[in-house]
Amino acid sequence: MQKIIDYKHAVCDISNRIKYEKMAEENQTKKLSIIAFSGDFDKLTAVFTLATGAAAVGYEVNLFFTFWGLDAIKLKKGRSPVGKGFLSKTFGVMMGGLKSAPVSRLNFWGISPKIFRYLMRKKNVATLEELVEAAKQLGINLYACEMAMHILGLEKSDFIPEVKDVLGVTTFLKLSEGGQTLFI
Amino acid sequence: MATYNLDVTKEHCPMTFVKTKIELNKLQKGDILNVKVTAGEPLENVPQSAAEQGFNVLSVKETAVSGIYNIEIEK
Numbered sequence: 001m002q003k004i005i006d007y008k009h010a011v012c013d014i015s016n017r018i019k020y021e022k023m024a025e026e027n028q029t030k031k032l033s034i035i036a037f038s039g040d041f042d043k044l045t046a047v048f049t050l051a052t053g054a055a056a057v058g059y060e061v062n063l064f065f066t067f068w069g070l071d072a073i074k075l076k077k078g079r080s081p082v083g084k085g086f087l088s089k090t091f092g093v094m095m096g097g098l099k100s101a102p103v104s105r106l107n108f109w110g111i112s113p114k115i116f117r118y119l120m121r122k123k124n125v126a127t128l129e130e131l132v133e134a135a136k137q138l139g140i141n142l143y144a145c146e147m148a149m150h151i152l153g154l155e156k157s158d159f160i161p162e163v164k165d166v167l168g169v170t171t172f173l174k175l176s177e178g179g180q181t182l183f184i
Numbered sequence: 185m186a187t188y189n190l191d192v193t194k195e196h197c198p199m200t201f202v203k204t205k206i207e208l209n210k211l212q213k214g215d216i217l218n219v220k221v222t223a224g225e226p227l228e229n230v231p232q233s234a235a236e237q238g239f240n241v242l243s244v245k246e247t248a249v250s251g252i253y254n255i256e257i258e259k
Binding site for chain 2: 049052053055056057058123124125126130134137138
């Protein structure tokens, strides 16, 4: 208890104010770019937790969705035959969108993501959908991979309108230059 | 200038400072946001990240409820 009271005074201390201001000056160009490769519920949760957290503390955040990761930004959240051609539509139904994302371990035919969502709500932890919504509100830059879209027969109109652009590797490298980059 | 209130005592990382940032984005310059947080990580991160981004942290005070703090931020 004593520790908490001491801390309260420390936060109010003027020296801390100066420290914060100095940190603000040093951190003018903070940037985080994440390559969201996985379409798994748990890995996407990690992507959006890091992204929203970073954006909330002033980072510029770029999310580059490729391959299975594209499922997270599909306009149709469930299993739907999106894409051009029979094979693409079949893939679309099998993979689904954000709501049908499996967990990377112990998925149990889609039961585990439901249990996770229940637990997250019960324990007041942001669900994947809430994190995606927060990402939109924070103005996080969402990009889709041109090559993966081509393979899967997807178009920009198959994605949520917040997807800013369709990119290739070189543009992503330019965007992420000078910041931290993660592959999830 | 208006004063707004936000309670993130039931939230966890990263939603404590994510919700604060989203709320701050909605305010006009000069508006005040009172954020209620619990001790620990939110108490450290919310004022620090707000100050880092150029918002003015006016005060951090413990409320009548033990372990719950009020952070007064000016946009």
